[in-house]
Amino acid sequence: MYPGYGMGFFSNFGLFGVIWLLIAGLFLGCVILFLVQGLRQRSKDNHSPKLTVSAVVITKRTKVSGGHGSASASTWYYVTFQVDSGDRMEFSVTGQEYGQLAEGDRGSLTFQGSRYLGFKRG
Secondary structure: OOOOOOOHHHHHOHHHHHHHHHHHHHHHHHHHHHHHHHHHHHHHHHOOOEEEEEEEEEEEEEEEEEOOOOOOEEEEEEEEEEEOOOOEEEEEEOHHHHHHOOOOOEEEEEEEOOEEEEEEEO
16 A cells, blocks of 8 residues: 555645645635625615614723734724613714713614614704
């Protein structure tokens, strides 16, 4: 019997080549999974009705990523609203919206599925 006989395609890569192929396949699978989930959520939001409800701003938070060494940092902004039924919903908002909202603000929240569309005081 010859060395590597019966391994077929993988015999040309060796053990480390096979491991790298598995890692690359796993990475590619994760990327595809995230893309499919994002497209699914977008489709669900697009098919949801646009709703405007009375709400109050409960809390605000940020998430900062990066900024190590020479890398630039990215900041994401989130606001949690409570509607009259007592349900709470957290939405990602722009930095400008985040800065204009204050905890305790009351008004009308407009959203579509998980997509934040706006908030008007009053």
